[in-house]
Amino acid sequence: MFMSSKKKLAALIVSVLLSNIMFSQNISEIAKSDPLIISGAIGTQNTYRYSSVGNSYGSPLSNTVYANLNISLYGFNMPFSLYYSNDNLSFNYPQISFNLNPSYKNWTGYFGESSMAMSTYVMNMSFNGIGLEYSSDKVRAGLFYGRLRNAINADPTDPYARTPQYKRMGWGFKVGYGSGKNYVDLYMLRAYDCINSIDELWQQQVSPQENLVVGIKGCVTPFNWLSLTANAATSVFNTDTRANNVPVKTDFDDVFDVKYSSLMRFAGDLNANINIKGVNASISYRMIQPDYTSLGTYYMSNNYHSLGITLGTTLFNKVSFSGTFSGQEDNLSKKQLYTTCGYIYAANASMRLGKQFNITAGYNGYLQTQKDGTRVINDTTRVHRIMSSYSLTPSYFHETENLGHNISLSANLTQNKDLNKFSAGESDVKTSAFGLSYNIDVKPIETDFTLTYSHQESKGFNSKYISDVASLGTSRSFLKEKNLSLSATVSLCYNEVERQSKSLSLGADFSASFNLKKVHLFSASAAFNKYGDVNITQTQSGLDCTDITVSLNYTYTFTLLAIKRKVKNEELKY
Numbered sequence: 001m002f003m004s005s006k007k008k009l010a011a012l013i014v015s016v017l018l019s020n021i022m023f024s025q026n027i028s029e030i031a032k033s034d035p036l037i038i039s040g041a042i043g044t045q046n047t048y049r050y051s052s053v054g055n056s057y058g059s060p061l062s063n064t065v066y067a068n069l070n071i072s073l074y075g076f077n078m079p080f081s082l083y084y085s086n087d088n089l090s091f092n093y094p095q096i097s098f099n100l101n102p103s104y105k106n107w108t109g110y111f112g113e114s115s116m117a118m119s120t121y122v123m124n125m126s127f128n129g130i131g132l133e134y135s136s137d138k139v140r141a142g143l144f145y146g147r148l149r150n151a152i153n154a155d156p157t158d159p160y161a162r163t164p165q166y167k168r169m170g171w172g173f174k175v176g177y178g179s180g181k182n183y184v185d186l187y188m189l190r191a192y193d194c195i196n197s198i199d200e201l202w203q204q205q206v207s208p209q210e211n212l213v214v215g216i217k218g219c220v221t222p223f224n225w226l227s228l229t230a231n232a233a234t235s236v237f238n239t240d241t242r243a244n245n246v247p248v249k250t251d252f253d254d255v256f257d258v259k260y261s262s263l264m265r266f267a268g269d270l271n272a273n274i275n276i277k278g279v280n281a282s283i284s285y286r287m288i289q290p291d292y293t294s295l296g297t298y299y300m301s302n303n304y305h306s307l308g309i310t311l312g313t314t315l316f317n318k319v320s321f322s323g324t325f326s327g328q329e330d331n332l333s334k335k336q337l338y339t340t341c342g343y344i345y346a347a348n349a350s351m352r353l354g355k356q357f358n359i360t361a362g363y364n365g366y367l368q369t370q371k372d373g374t375r376v377i378n379d380t381t382r383v384h385r386i387m388s389s390y391s392l393t394p395s396y397f398h399e400t401e402n403l404g405h406n407i408s409l410s411a412n413l414t415q416n417k418d419l420n421k422f423s424a425g426e427s428d429v430k431t432s433a434f435g436l437s438y439n440i441d442v443k444p445i446e447t448d449f450t451l452t453y454s455h456q457e458s459k460g461f462n463s464k465y466i467s468d469v470a471s472l473g474t475s476r477s478f479l480k481e482k483n484l485s486l487s488a489t490v491s492l493c494y495n496e497v498e499r500q501s502k503s504l505s506l507g508a509d510f511s512a513s514f515n516l517k518k519v520h521l522f523s524a525s526a527a528f529n530k531y532g533d534v535n536i537t538q539t540q541s542g543l544d545c546t547d548i549t550v551s552l553n554y555t556y557t558f559t560l561l562a563i564k565r566k567v568k569n570e571e572l573k574y
Contacts (some may be wrong), residue, residue: 046064116131121231175189241257328342429458507527
């Protein structure tokens with residue numbers, strides 16, 4: 001009788017909430033999920049703040065009470081939350097959305113808010129509609145129809161109205177054959193804006209668009225050490241669907257009306273991957289024509305081409321090397337005032353000696369320059385910059401019966417320099433940084449201690465900034481079940497802006513947490529910070545400012561109702 005009542009309760013909840021929950025579940029997983037789980041949490045957070053400089057930046061006392069409830073029906077989750085803080089009350093409930101992806105053997109269905117893997121040049125956004133996909137070892141196929149984006153149709157007379165946009169619909173399909181080292185896939189997308197989805201006043205300001213994209217992606221492996229991949233797409237794009245049709249026949253007439261506002265553009269990339277005797281290398285080229293657009297993508301840069309090379313290898317199973325170089329140039333349309341070129345290059349190496357010592361080193365560089373476009377560039381305003389970064393990070397680990405030591409160092413030098421001789425280095429910046437970290441695990445008392453120090457110095461045109469930070473922290477868990485945790489940290493921070501200020505900050509942080517019977521969590525924290533300007537030229541100098549923060553928190557987690565599924569004997573064996 002009791003189980004029957006539980007089942008009736010589950011059915012009632014389903015009928016009430018089905019219209020406004022988010023579904024995302026696989027049919028095979030539904031059978032493995034529990035019929036009904038109702039769980040949640042309630043808690044409170046209370047924080048007190050004191051500052052000797054005043055409380056203009058925040059309330060001195062903050063009190064929060066919250067409650068969360070989650071209803072799980074065969075793996076479908078419906079979260080509710082109630083939040084109260086300093087006289088502000090908010091309530092959240094499951095949003096209206098539906099997503100169901102049932103699968104059976106090689107077939108997958110798409111209902112509601114879904115996404116289907118396609119070429120990056122064709123489509124990378126989700127759709128709200130229906131779809132079907134088939135995938136076997138070598139054969140793939142899929143198709144969909146649905147809404148790509150909602151309309152934004154705020155009141156045109158509202159001075160704060162949101163930027164309008166049309167509702168966008170789309171359909172597409174894909175077919176492919178092959179797997180692993182040799183395959184080919186074809187893609188097609190047809191997307192269009194619904195003109196009447198926004199107000200007539202907005203229609204005068206925003207043009208409805210439509211798009212037809214056809215793409216192909218494939219890979220061939222002629223040798224075990226060489227593979228070639230390609231990904232390309234052609235897009236026919238109408239910038240305004242209200243424009244007149246072109247009075248000639250085209251290959252797209254059956255699915256797309258070519259208009260005087262139409263553009264046809266190309267995007268694609270080629271890659272060659274080589275692996276010979278432990279040496280990995282790849283060469284890639286990409287070109288995206290000006291104004292290339294697919295209405296199935298969120299955003300895509302265009303009007304550029306790039307060439308990249310990577311190389312990597314490992315010697316003696318201990319030393320790893322890698323290097324990359326890529327160059328990019330825009331203004332393929334030759335309509336920009338100037339052409340911008342960028343070059344990225346990097347080299348990295350790491351070496352491991354035994355199980356205790358490891359060291360890595362790296363260099364990263366970026367060079368940017370300009371060339372002539374529609375105008376001849378002026379040498380006095382030419383962009384010509386270089387950024388270089390060098391890093392070195394050694395680390396050492398040593399463990400004994402009672403102690404575990406972990407020491408790591410880091411050093412970094414970054415230079416950002418203007419190579420235009422007419423700029424006189426006004427925007428040049430040079431930054432050096434050094435860091436030290438030492439962690440010791442004292443096993444007899446099960447306590448960790450961590451000491452850190454960092455130094456940073458930045459120099460620019462007539463400016464200099466220095467920062468030093470040191471901290472010491474410790475943590476430990478207590479009691480038989482290790483459900484009581486304590487930690488503490490003290491830190492010292494010094495900042496100096498040359499000829500302007502010198503500030504010092506001394507802080508301490510403490511925290512404690514206690515977990516009772518895995519459902520009650522008590523926690524407390526306190527922070528103390530003493531700071532001020534210590535420049536002796538100041539009339540009043542010293543650590544004359546104080547901040548104090550104390551926080552007390554409590555959380556109780558619970559399960560109101562749990563109807564578990566019966567586990568078959570066959571499943572228990574695994």
